[in-house]
Amino acid sequence: MPAIEVEPQFETLLSGYEKDRSNLIPILQDVQEHEGYLSEDAIVEVADHLELSPNDVFGVASFYTLFKFVPPGRCNIKVCQGTACHVRGSGLIMEELSKKLGIRSGETTEDREFSLESVACYGSCALAPVVIVDEKVHSRMTSKSACELVEESE
Ligand code: FES
Structure with missing residues (x-):
């Protein structure tokens, strides 16, 4: 070797x-x-x-789930799965983003453009459900607005 x-x-x-x-x-x-x-x-x-x-x-x-073994994408998308976000539909948001990008949580697209991950409470519960794109918090997301965020980042 x-x-x-x-x-x-x-x-x-x-x-x-x-x-x-x-x-x-x-x-x-x-x-x-x-x-x-x-x-x-x-x-x-x-x-x-x-x-x-x-x-x-x-x-x-x-x-440990915190460690990643694949390089992150150019654009890193996190979907909060804490309780407040979960009860306001973050599960559906994750499902839609997953479908749109063709990857599951913890994965990166083949072209390394996007990575997707679930995170625990991000500390912005009043704004739930939140999606974090490159460390910027987007509040009161829906699956539609989350998918639009992806399109804007393409
Ligand atoms: S549960 Fe999502 S920010 Fe707290």
């Missing part, structure tokens, strides 16, 4: 953590924050740093 070239930024990130397996989750969170997801290369590098096997690292990471 050819050696993986580690980006200097990534090396700096890892060097900030002691080689202690209790640092695994914080490192993975840090990597995801910087890279947007956990790539295979990143998993191998983290495993190497902590002297674990990549399978162990992947096993732990895949246990």
